[in-house]
Amino acid sequence: MADVAALAGVSSQTVSRVANHRSNVEEETRQRVLSAMRVLGYRPNTAARALVTGQFRTLGLISFGLGNFGNARTVDAVVRAAQRADYTVNMVAIEAQTEQAVHAAFDRLTMQAVDGIVLIEAQILDTPALRLPSGVPVVTADGDAGHRHATVDTDQALGARLVTRHLLDLGHDTVWHVAGPEDSHAARRRAESWHATLTEAGATVPPVLFGDWSAAGGYEAGRHLARRPGVTAVLAANDQMALGVTRALAEAGRRIPGDVSVAGFDDLDEAAFFSPPLTTVRQDFDVVAERIVALLVGQIETGRTPATAVLVPPRLVVRDSTGAPPPR
Template identity: 60%
Template sequence: MADVARLAGVSSQTVSRVSNGHPMVSEETRRRVLSAMKELNYRPNSAARALKSGKFRTLGVVLFTLATTGNVRTLEAISVSAADAGYGITLLPVSTPTSTGVRGAVTVLGEQVVDGMIVIMEVRLLDAAISLPPHTHVVVADSDAGDRYSVVDTDQSGGARAAVRHLLDLGHRSVAHVAGPAESFAAQRRAEAWRQTLVEAGRPVPPVLSGDWSAASGYEAGLALAADPDCTAVFAANDQMALGVLRALHERGRRVPEDVSVVGFDDIADSASFFPPLTTVHQDFGEIGRLCVDGVLRQIRNETAERGTTLVPTRLVVRASTGPPPPA
């Protein structure tokens, strides 16, 4: 910096101001300093700047798995939004989805040079969230932290209700459900909304069939549903399990949608190419990622950010996998 100052004929403080984009520098002086920086191939020392300011322009991201479509798409949006704001991300996947595993990951991340933290919780582990230091800038996705932290989540209940109402409006007497893992917060919300919608409509509530988000688990559930002649409509908690249900119904000679209607949840890129194209609930993973970054940056900048949950709306995408029930 001293070399740049000598070449530009200014003080080191002026060089610092130019490096930091300070407005109180004349354009002529700024041009001289920038020209000197270019000639000397000078680059500001970001590490020194971070140590001085206490800001490292890095966000930490804790998540359980990269195997799900939602997590990958949310993480992509987080990285792009962070980069647009001049931040990088430090990713810390948790190999063991337990309170101990999350607590350990948060401890490790706390030792890193990060300004804030985004926690993408695939399962509900509120005890782990409680272990976060109170002064930490945190936004939680896909979970429920009450009023302890800011939360960004898809409107799980609204999406599930729309799926079930769509099938009931088509004339189906009831709707079977292939749920996600019991420990998943999203799966619990979708299953509860499915149940409540049927109860409010005065319809019978069939036993829940549980899967693990995979097409293979949907296939196993689909075999059981295909053997039930009273089953004319199925709501699967995600598109991959819906794909497995479609395969099982096809193998057992149950036509979709003539005999059985199927609805998924997620609206993954391939769902329009299923056979038949899948009716599903669209959720905006990109918006979730963007809102997570916006929320944590507002906390870092000490802007007002109320704790609580921000719900991202869903919408039902109707395709060829749903129709009226077969004639009695």
């Protein structure tokens, strides 16, 4: 640090302020210090900085089911948002949603000296008796129904209402639903909102068909729907299942959207290239991640841990897979 200060013609305190991203440094001085750091190959000693500040600039991340599209996109977006906030991320991926597994993941991350932890889609938090280890700030994404911790999520209910209302407005008498797994927060919120929207419209509420988020699960549900001639509109709880539903209906000779309209949820990059292009609900994972990191960093810096609930609105994307019902 002294060498950088001498080369840049500033004090060691100024070098420290630049290294720690403080704002009370003139831009010309900051650039001179950064140039000196590059010339000398200087890297801040993060261990020493942690001893001074009490912060390691590292976030822990616990994710359940990385094979799920939404979870994987959220993880990716959180890592990028953390980097922009000058934090690194250590991740633990676990499959077993048990109290023991959650506590083991917390222990592993806290031993790695993280400043805060993000949990993604942790249904185990529904267990009333579960208490997460204290002493570390926590933000959950799609998994804290009791709001015991700060939580950020897409407004799943709004998304399901938008797409269900879109199908009803096209003239369909009702909308069938291929839901996600029964233990999923997102799937439950979407199904509950679909049900409420149909009820509010005075439409018949068909029985729910449950899938597993996969195209194969959607295909099996689609084969069941194809045997029911009265089905004219289907909302699948994600785009992969919508793809399976579309395939099953097409194999049965049902035209999309001429005979049956099909909509999904998530807006996969490939959704615009389905045949036909898929009407769906776009989740803004980048905004969700930015809010998660902002809440967690706020807790780290202030020491306050409010049980705040933030909902990020989604957007309906209308494409060619939905249209008016066939003539009676």
